[in-house]
Amino acid sequence: MFLIDRELAADAQAGGCPTCGGRLHSARYPRKPRGGPEDLGPAYDWRLSFCCDHEGCRRRTTPPSVRYLGRRVYLGAVVVLVTAMRAGITPVRAQRLYVVLGVNVRTLKRWRSWWRTSFVTTAFWRAVQGRFMPPVMVDTLPASLRDRFGGPDDRAALLRLLRFLCPLSTTSVRLEASLAMASQDPQRMRLVSPPPRS
């Protein structure tokens, strides 16, 4: 996933400062994701980010990320995996997740409700939900969304989903640009129909 983030960051840097067009210098910042295994490595200690070198602008640009989902500090993958559990939160499963990830039942429940209440009100979701036919069931999010990207044991499908969710991870990149980027994924174009004409 770090490789995808580097690729997204390179795209953002090549585009220059969105405000003034100035050159972008690396200004990554420490951001240790919680909810991941202990041995993720030093690459996971930093969120990639850039700073404009133009005097009087100096704006920060933070490219989208598949590792961090929004302001939430948990790894995007963990958020998706854990909340996509179809069978719900059984005590045994919750205990195992607590041991492996240090995530308790209350947090799990918060994640699930985040998908069903907050996620569905984001500008991102409002912009893209019409592309899914039939519509994605809100009651079973995020599993219902994940299913549109491939089978339950398909690692590549998870990455496609995380890429798709990328625009949620930053406010620096304009939503339309991110959506255009996402729609270049040929695999996804097979799964997602174009927005209905109104």
Ligand SMILES: [Zn+2]
């Ligand atoms: Zn600038």
